[in-house]
Amino acid sequence: MNSKVYIETFGCQMNVADTERAVTGLRKAGYEMTSLPNEADVVLLNTCSVRERAERKVFRRVSELRKSPRHPVIGVMGCVAQLEGSSIFQRASAVDLVIGTQATDRIPSLLARIRDGEESVLDLDERQEGEVWDVSPAERRSPYVAFVPIIEGCNKFCSFCIVPYSRGREKSRGANEIVAEVQQLRSLGYKEVQLIGQNVNSYRPKTEDGLEGYAGATAFSRLLRAVAETGIERIKFTTSFPRDFHPDIVSAIEEYPNLCNWVHLPVQSGSDRMLKAMRRGHTSADYLRRVEIIKSSSRSLALTSDIIVGFPGESEQDFADTMKLVRDCEFDGLFIFKYSKRSRTPAANFDDAVSESDKTARFLALEELQIELQDKTYNRQVGRALSVLVEKQSARSNEDVSGHSTCNKVVNFKGNTTQRGSIVDVLISEAKPNSLYGTAISG
Ligand code: SAH
């Protein structure tokens, strides 16, 4: 069999990692992959449902694909598949296959059922015994940076968020398996691993296997030390949940130079009233205490966050509290989202919706503030030397290359593509709105 499969991936890093895993399984089963949807016999859309706009995109894409002369088999995988289930067949009759978030490893057998004549195939079941993360290096998106999932799902049920419904309960991978994967990636020449999960610091494996002998106040900080001991050059991790952010994470970073100096800690709001309605389990003071610990580290850690504006009931005063918190935290980067109602979540039934125009006004005001603050934080890097993993040629200039610093900022400098995959010290000379520019002083 030489059917060609094309996969389009939307949404978060977990979806990127799921696609890599799906491709590994499909190749093993004899499928070829293609980057051209027009020549594919099977098209899979790996979908996101965190915000309404992301969800609508899927159905738009299905109707475009339906017109493709080759009439490919169309499958929907990811969060929209898990949430909408069989109703997708009604809403978009061109879809043949609905693959839930835990059915990634079963895609080849689901496709075989279509080939055998079944018209609509659905799998929303849980992962089965013996299904483990298996990603072939050939399928990784980058030859230098690898995503390594350590925990799937979420138990937090923030009132606005669909993830606990689309991804199920938290399930942590065994530490032995994670460490072995990182060791293998290192021996293959990967320079950086990003440990990923909805909440990495809620990591709670079934057993201590692989963590024995490592000090640490939480299983996550023991895991960080175990992964650091593999000697891989750089380790990043995302996302951290504020309530579970233990100071020992910062201690681990201070002990191991290969744990990078960046923490992504979504706050969502600066108003205690909103944080309570969002069911975040932390107040703004709790959050600021964590920020204090992060900012007082000897490693000068970069801090980034997420904020939702226009949550139901958010008053001008609540929003002013968010502006104040953002000013106090001076984030190195901020993702701002307008609240988007997700059916099934508790907040979908909350009163006092904020008007679209107020949401937009707050979004723009917060964005303007962040631009002003980021200008300050980025300019503070001027005159410093940052260690940069060279990833690609810069999009702006043929003479420049581009990569990320250990503090996860984009850095461009004069260089050539033979440097890809190497780590170079760059003296920063200029700060731009979302990147830094400098000159190589090593490598
Ligand atoms: N802990 C998760 C959060 C997942 S969702 C993680 O791994 O990043 C990512 C971000 O999307 C959230 O932090 C939140 O700011 C935003 N978000 C989630 N649900 C939303 C909604 N209903 N409306 C607007 N933004 C939302």
Ligand code: F3S
């Ligand atoms: Fe969503 Fe809150 Fe979990 S934002 S992913 S329910 S921590």
